[in-house]
Amino acid sequence: MNMETIISIKPLLAILVSLLVVPILVLSGKRPNVREACTFLAAGVKFLIVLSMVPVILNGTQIVYTIAEVIPGVALKLRVDAFGMLFALVSSSLWIVTSAYSIGYMRGLKEHSQTRYFCFFALALSATIGVAFSANLLTLYLFYEMLSFATYPLVTHHQDHEARSSGRKYLLYIVGTSIGFVLPAMLISYSLAGTLDFSSQGFLAGTASKPLIGLLCFMFLFGFAKAAIMPFHSWLPAAMVAPTPVSALLHAVAVVKVGVFCVARVLTGVFGTNLLFSLNLNVPIIYIASFTIMAGSLIALSQDNLKRLLAFSTIAQLSYIVLGVGLLSPKGMTGGMLHIAMHAFGKITLFFCAGAIFVATGKKNISDMIGIGRRMPVTMAAFFIGSLSIIGMPPCGGFISKWYLVLGSLQAHQMTILFVLLTSSLLNAAYFMPFVYKAFFCRPEDAMFENKVQEAPAFCVVPLVITATISVILLFYPQPFLRLARMMVQSITGV
Amino acid sequence: MSEQYPALLVVVPLLSALVVSVAGWVNKRLCFPIAVAALGVTAWSCVGLLLRVLDEGVIVYKLGGWTPPMGIAYYIDYLNSLVLPVVSIVALLNLIANKKGIEQQFPDKTGPFYTLYLLMVTGLLGIVVTGDAFNLYVLLEIAALTGYGLLAMGEERAPLATLNYLYMGTIGACFYLLGVGYLYIVTGSLNMVDIAGLLPPLYQSKAVLAAFIICMVGVWLKMAFFPLHAWLPNAYTYANSAASSLIAPLVTKVMVYVMIRLILTVFTPEFVFTTLAVSDAVVWLAVIAIVMGAVLALAERNLKKMLTYIVVAEVGYMVGGAWLGNRDGMTGAILHIVNDALMTLCVFMVVGNIVYKVKGYAFEDLQGLFRKMPFTMAALVIGAMSIIGVPPTCGFFSKWYLIVGAISAGHYGFMAALIFSSIVSVVLFFRVFEICYYEPFADHHGHDNHSGGMDEAPVSMVVPLLIVAVILIVVGLYTGDIVNHVIQFAIPEAMV
Numbered sequence: 001m002n003m004e005t006i007i008s009i010k011p012l013l014a015i016l017v018s019l020l021v022v023p024i025l026v027l028s029g030k031r032p033n034v035r036e037a038c039t040f041l042a043a044g045v046k047f048l049i050v051l052s053m054v055p056v057i058l059n060g061t062q063i064v065y066t067i068a069e070v071i072p073g074v075a076l077k078l079r080v081d082a083f084g085m086l087f088a089l090v091s092s093s094l095w096i097v098t099s100a101y102s103i104g105y106m107r108g109l110k111e112h113s114q115t116r117y118f119c120f121f122a123l124a125l126s127a128t129i130g131v132a133f134s135a136n137l138l139t140l141y142l143f144y145e146m147l148s149f150a151t152y153p154l155v156t157h158h159q160d161h162e163a164r165s166s167g168r169k170y171l172l173y174i175v176g177t178s179i180g181f182v183l184p185a186m187l188i189s190y191s192l193a194g195t196l197d198f199s200s201q202g203f204l205a206g207t208a209s210k211p212l213i214g215l216l217c218f219m220f221l222f223g224f225a226k227a228a229i230m231p232f233h234s235w236l237p238a239a240m241v242a243p244t245p246v247s248a249l250l251h252a253v254a255v256v257k258v259g260v261f262c263v264a265r266v267l268t269g270v271f272g273t274n275l276l277f278s279l280n281l282n283v284p285i286i287y288i289a290s291f292t293i294m295a296g297s298l299i300a301l302s303q304d305n306l307k308r309l310l311a312f313s314t315i316a317q318l319s320y321i322v323l324g325v326g327l328l329s330p331k332g333m334t335g336g337m338l339h340i341a342m343h344a345f346g347k348i349t350l351f352f353c354a355g356a357i358f359v360a361t362g363k364k365n366i367s368d369m370i371g372i373g374r375r376m377p378v379t380m381a382a383f384f385i386g387s388l389s390i391i392g393m394p395p396c397g398g399f400i401s402k403w404y405l406v407l408g409s410l411q412a413h414q415m416t417i418l419f420v421l422l423t424s425s426l427l428n429a430a431y432f433m434p435f436v437y438k439a440f441f442c443r444p445e446d447a448m449f450e451n452k453v454q455e456a457p458a459f460c461v462v463p464l465v466i467t468a469t470i471s472v473i474l475l476f477y478p479q480p481f482l483r484l485a486r487m488m489v490q491s492i493t494g495v
Numbered sequence: 496m497s498e499q500y501p502a503l504l505v506v507v508p509l510l511s512a513l514v515v516s517v518a519g520w521v522n523k524r525l526c527f528p529i530a531v532a533a534l535g536v537t538a539w540s541c542v543g544l545l546l547r548v549l550d551e552g553v554i555v556y557k558l559g560g561w562t563p564p565m566g567i568a569y570y571i572d573y574l575n576s577l578v579l580p581v582v583s584i585v586a587l588l589n590l591i592a593n594k595k596g597i598e599q600q601f602p603d604k605t606g607p608f609y610t611l612y613l614l615m616v617t618g619l620l621g622i623v624v625t626g627d628a629f630n631l632y633v634l635l636e637i638a639a640l641t642g643y644g645l646l647a648m649g650e651e652r653a654p655l656a657t658l659n660y661l662y663m664g665t666i667g668a669c670f671y672l673l674g675v676g677y678l679y680i681v682t683g684s685l686n687m688v689d690i691a692g693l694l695p696p697l698y699q700s701k702a703v704l705a706a707f708i709i710c711m712v713g714v715w716l717k718m719a720f721f722p723l724h725a726w727l728p729n730a731y732t733y734a735n736s737a738a739s740s741l742i743a744p745l746v747t748k749v750m751v752y753v754m755i756r757l758i759l760t761v762f763t764p765e766f767v768f769t770t771l772a773v774s775d776a777v778v779w780l781a782v783i784a785i786v787m788g789a790v791l792a793l794a795e796r797n798l799k800k801m802l803t804y805i806v807v808a809e810v811g812y813m814v815g816g817a818w819l820g821n822r823d824g825m826t827g828a829i830l831h832i833v834n835d836a837l838m839t840l841c842v843f844m845v846v847g848n849i850v851y852k853v854k855g856y857a858f859e860d861l862q863g864l865f866r867k868m869p870f871t872m873a874a875l876v877i878g879a880m881s882i883i884g885v886p887p888t889c890g891f892f893s894k895w896y897l898i899v900g901a902i903s904a905g906h907y908g909f910m911a912a913l914i915f916s917s918i919v920s921v922v923l924f925f926r927v928f929e930i931c932y933y934e935p936f937a938d939h940h941g942h943d944n945h946s947g948g949m950d951e952a953p954v955s956m957v958v959p960l961l962i963v964a965v966i967l968i969v970v971g972l973y974t975g976d977i978v979n980h981v982i983q984f985a986i987p988e989a990m991v
Contacts, residue, residue, distance in 0.1 A: 069975040070892060076972070142886040149885070159933050171925055179884075179917045184910060187895065191902040 005062045011078040011133040014049040018122040029115035043096040079135030082487035088132040097463045098249040104459025108359040123150040128254040137196040154246045166238040173235035181223030202272025220266045226259025228315045230292040240307040244355030252347040260321040285326035290420040292319035297427035330495045332408020337485035339401035345471045346389030352464035353383040356456035371447030373440035382468035387432035389471045397474025500540040501556035501569045512613035519606015530609040538583040548576040570626035573985035586616045592959035593737035615641040629685045645738035656729035663726040670713025677706035718750035721784035728803040736847035744839040751813045768820035781815030782912040789919035799856040816897045824900025831893035841878035841963045848952040864931040867950045874964040879924035889971035
């Protein structure tokens with residue numbers, strides 16, 4: 001596919017906005033209102049820049065920008081295509097919502113070092129957009145690593161013993177795999193092909209023997225441990241010690257989606273669907289993903305800590321995306337890419353709810369939340385919508401992506417996968433619905449809260465209402481995400 | 496004026512060293528400005544030379560008008576024109592940053608200290624610029640003797656550690672001299688280019704082989720290539736910060752330069768990699784150096800000493816890269832001379848700032864430093880990223896070339912060692928960051944503001960440090976240009 005391209009500095013600006021706001025945040029650290037206004041400003045500007053590129057992308061044009069030619073043949077280069085745009089749109093729009101939520105949460109709990117928190121949050125978003133707009137593996141790796149290190153101070157925000165041990169786990173898994181697997185795999189690919197630029201059918205075809213291609217494939221698959229594919233998943237539950245807005249935006253949307261985005265990008269742009277298909281590499285990938293889906297959902301069943309439950313649910317849901325791309329059928333890939341957006345809005349709602357409950361009541365465990373629906377009806381209604389979206393039931397956006405995944409597995413003649421998808425939906429229902437049920441319907445004597453409505457601060461509640469609403473709207477109006485995903489799949493498969 | 500740059504960059508620091516030592520008797524406050532001015536002029540001529548080489552190609556400067564091979568000639572080619580600015584700029588920035596530290600530690604000895612400092616820089620620049628194998632030995636000794644003097648001015652254990660270094664360093668220099676003697680016997684010349692022209696018929700000669708091996712061992716001793724590294728950690732750790740942050744970045748790197756010069760110019764790659772055919776074994780030695788350096792660094796509970804073991808590991812990077820025997824590996828090694836000098840400077844300057852404020856560099860002394868010294872710690876983070884090899888810092892790109900070289904040489908052990916050392920570096924630095932970040936622990940996770948204020952080092956120390964940190968990123972982004980316009984021409988075309 002020869003795409004029309006235009007050169008524009010806009011993608012770089014979209015990345016730099018949140019990077020350049022960091023010094024301003026530091027300087028305004030003494031005046032929280034100014035600081036948060038700056039965060040909003042940066043988030044808004046970033047979203048507008050991303051948004052301004054949407055029409056161009058929908059026209060089938062790509063935007064490219066070269067930052068520097070760092071290695072002969074490999075430049076630090078940005079390219080905006082439909083898939084990158086889909087992801088950038090999701091994360092930049094949710095940053096605005098999360099910024100509002102952060103204010104409610106951090107001030108509600110009187111957290112320390114809020115300036116540091118907002119600075120690294122901005123930095124993390126720069127890196128996220130950078131990953132979305134990377135034109136080659138080197139640029140992708142650069143922003144991937146930047147994100148790993150920028151999120152460390154956020155994960156360990158509390159600076160206590162638990163934060164330290166979680167931080168260690170986080171680094172060990174994320175950085176250990178990226179240096180241990182991705183870096184050598186990237187350099188071997190470079191030695192083989194002499195280029196690292198993503199292209200619609202990859203650049204590795206015909207450069208190496210079958211076993212080496214297979215090895216590289218798995219080095220990339222597990223190397224991007226942010227995708228939390230088992231057995232490299234256990235950093236994610238550990239990272240739940242972070243303040244909830246971090247868990248919400250980073251560990252349900254930005255960071256983890258960067259992981260699956262990288263996996264999807266590498267599978268399609270480095271290996272290419274034809275190569276994967278001809279070597280039958282997609283079969284082990286979808287089975288690894290299926291295993292992660294089932295195991296993640298089963299473990300989630302046994303969790304009492306709400307955030308940990310959500311973390312395991314996220315692990316399972318992330319593998320849907322890998323699964324969709326691994327199916328290599330047009331519908332399956334569309335579903336996988338679409339799930340990035342659909343899951344994002346659903347899961348961030350759930351995390352916002354968990355955080356709102358914590359701010360309002362200080363409760364972290366599900367067993368302590370019986371009857372919470374009477375005390376926080378708006379929050380729990382949003383939670384219900386979010387969980388419907390994750391289960392994949394109408395009237396929520398999650399339904400569409402699951403629908404495409406189901407169609408995709410039929411298209412690829414993978415009946416086992418169909419079974420996995422349906423079972424997993426049942427499991428999702430099994431871990432969410434009892435909680436929602438007990439939150440609203442319990443005998444008055446069992447209720448742990450007074451029958452008096454008392455929600456979290458407005459800054460917490462409004463964002464979660466917004467994301468829940470968007471989750472519903474996405475079912476009826478899944479554009480532009482659906483169109484972007486379709487465009488990307490079309491450019492890969494030609495269908 | 497620009498014709499005289501090659502002479503200026505040695506003569507200026509040499510003469511100003513004498514001026515400074517006299518000025519020290521008159522008025523101690525004169526020493527610092529003179530030293531800075533001298534190094535400023537030196538750095539200026541080094542950069543000027545680099546630009547001229549980029550413009551005109553190799554420059555031959557005949558010292559005193561004597562023609563080689565009788566007279567001493569300075570050859571400024573793409574290889575040393577790249578190293579010269581690094582040496583001079585590192586020396587200049589470090590001097591400016593350490594003014595306060597030097598005055599704090601040696602209020603009475605500032606004059607002699609600056610004199611030694613300038614002489615040391617003279618020696619290092621001379622080693623890099625000279626095209627004469629014997630002249631190189633002389634300058635080697637100038638740099639070494641002044642280095643001993645500088646390093647010995649430190650803690651209680653510094654003189655003993657330096658004495659150890661003196662023994663080992665002297666042996667190393669003697670080995671090198673012996674090797675040059677052999678070369679002189681078989682070729683009758685001391686001029687590097689001349690020797691290279693005379694050697695090819697003698698490649699099978701045992702004397703040439705002996706000369707090469709003896710020179711290499713001497714140089715390896717001087718650069719602390721494992722297992723000849725034992726003198727380095729103590730000598731660098733117990734020295735004063737101004738000396739260690741001059742010597743740690745430069746001496747080992749200049750010695751790596753000498754090794755590469757010997758391989759590329761004097762003995763030629765053809766002899767080293769084809770006739771000798773021991774490169775595989777040397778790269779395995781480098782693998783051991785890297786792994787041991789990393790493991791020994793892990794065993795330290797002391798920031799400065801940990802960094803010295805990282806220096807040992809980094810030497811392994813460069814020796815291994817140079818001995819891979821292909822273009823990418825050699826590019827990586829040369830690039831790493833530049834990058835490692837800068838990043839070692841960065842982390843050692845950080846130690847300097849910490850010592851200035853906290854009066855210690857053991858892990859226990861580092862508690863709460865992110866709050867107390869945020870700018871210094873920011874620089875440490877960037878330096879650490881570069882040592883770990885995170886893009887876009889420069890350390891990533893030299894590692895890139897080294898690994899690509901390892902892959903194309905089929906030497907996967909070297910690749911594994913580089914990856915291993917990167918991961919160990921993550922552990923090393925995050926262990927430090929953890930201490931600086933978490934401790935002292937709050938009883939419960941504190942929602943209060945840790946209101947303990949900032950206690951940053953003086954501006955004159957922080958600004959040069961931040962400049963170095965920024966340079967780490969800028970050099971990283973300009974890697975493509977450095978390789979395309981400089982290093983590419985420094986490696987003979989015969990190497991592929």
